[in-house]
Amino acid sequence: MASDDIAIIGWAVSPMERRTAKSEQQMLFEVVTDAVDHAGITRADVDFTVAGSCDYVAGQAFSFVQNIDAVGAWPPKRDSHVEMDGAWALYETWVRLLSGDIDIALATGSGRSSTADPALIYPMEMDPFYLAPLGADAMSFSALQARALLDAGKVTERQMAEIALRSRASATSNPHAQVSGAFDVDAALQTDYVRAPLRKHDLPPITDGAACVVIARADKAREICENPVWIKGFAHYSELHNPGMRDLLTSPSTTLAAKAAGIEEAPVDFAEVQAAFSHEEVILREALGLGQDTPVNRSGGPLAANPVMATGLVRIAETARQIREGQGRRGVAHSTSGPCLQQNLVCVLEGDAR
């Protein structure tokens, strides 16, 4: 590795719960403590911290300010915040480390989705003139995208259920899964729609949770970590916001981000994608150029646990874990934000050659 390379050296994922009794600050305290411990360092070794969280989810203005107490900012530390998934926080730490003057940074993602009804929170992220006043939420827009796929023959309701089944069955071995276990697809297809054509099994659970990932520049990573997981490429692209102005059958921003992250430079062994709704996996597989034989979301993905604002960072932590545990040498992690996969982030990770 060149000295400019940057690696993931530690991470932690909180328990994933429908409603935790812990505050967001407490969840963060625990994942930061666990992640720096996992990296073999202390908070004092960290040069830069970035948090990803959302005030509308937290139900409190400037909620990230008090979260700093739990992350640790003394002596005074470089700190930043993004009102985005923690995956974007990690992107900012990565860009910052590329400057070369500091060595270690950590990113967090955290959210207590149980604070309020998602149908009331998520219209707040929409176009304030044309969409939010209609109460249009993320789940409803996902349903519109699913219908577009069904009408175009790119997926069937049964295939959507099978994606959910596969995800939740493989989540049984994931201690961080909130919803796991096989279910009967025929029976599931007889249940009522929640937002037609989406049924309950097509939807992510409502999850409280947090994650933390620690990265370091190559020399430092080698010094403190036996098996760093290298960030080979990292990029994100956005499309226009209003889903009514987009082709909902594809995700060109995912493809652009994947190309920019160098996904085509070598075959990918597996992927962890932020497909919170079952049909999104179909779009993302195609946009990332993954064949049907490439394992996707062996952790269960967001259909097993969806801690909004951390779901994408968990994909990156999961990808690093699977590489370190030898389930593949080259993996791709994906995160998304906005209605109908508006904005997409791709992170390509590799272990050392064995």
Place this chain on the structure above:
Amino acid sequence: MTAPSAGTVEMTIRFPYKRSLGPVIGAFMTGLAGQQILGIRNGSEVMCPPLEWDPKTGKELDHGALVEVGPAGTVVSWTWVPKPSAQHPLDKPFALALIRLDGADTALTHAVDAGSIDAMSTGMRVAPRWKAERQGHITDIEAFVPGEDPQGLDDSRPEEPVTMMPYNAEIPYTLPIAVNTARNAVALKEKRLIGLRCPVCSRTYAGERGFCPIDTTALTAEHEVQLPQTGTLTNYTIITPVQYPGQTETEPFARCMILVDDSDLVIGYQPVIDLPVEQVRVGVRVKLVWGDGDIEGWQPTGEPDVDDPDLVNRIY
């Protein structure tokens, strides 16, 4: 107490926004108030709803190139909302749909009042049902309805262009009460002033704080200390109230920082009692006065002022 939480508290946050609309969205909203739906030319295409810019290139569009579209259109995708939320435009089950209005190349998101999910299909034709009272808002169209014919047509046209729009949402939240917050509330009810002394750096914090920010140490019941209920005023501000929702003060009032005796704890933004605004000053000795289950304020003890030039720096 080992549980990480002491129950929950419910509260509702309101978001009463007023938004300025700009030249294009303003024209669109003005159109709605007059029962006209406008798109904007973008090359060979027409975008509805209109934007000021070409979303693909960022190029500014000709803001005068507005063209009337619809009023009928075709459903290009739809979902069914069986249980509407408080933010939805209809209070009965409805479809949320992407509707490509006749003459437009992009889709408008809106409600379709179809009565039943069985009446919905991709490709179906819909037309707007206008509200009688229109203000230049996306919900001036109450919903679209199946068919070719708009409903609720009248002669009412806006007298002035619409330049602003209201947006009102509210979200009820259920938040956990941290253990330290609950324990502190119990202490206050018992007229005890408690602090939490960090086991690492020995600094004392207010009773509800969760962590020592200096060394990121969790503060728990075992770090609790009973504090004296006397202190010294270190700094203050005089607030002249402006009226906003929830403001009950009408006259200027003081908010003071109090350094609690025998500790390094400064409690912020405290009211004072029996100390007129013009007499509030650094160094006043004060004692705690209890209200109903909480601190009512701090009252001068009558002791001589503390003369310490560094005192004013103690704001935390």
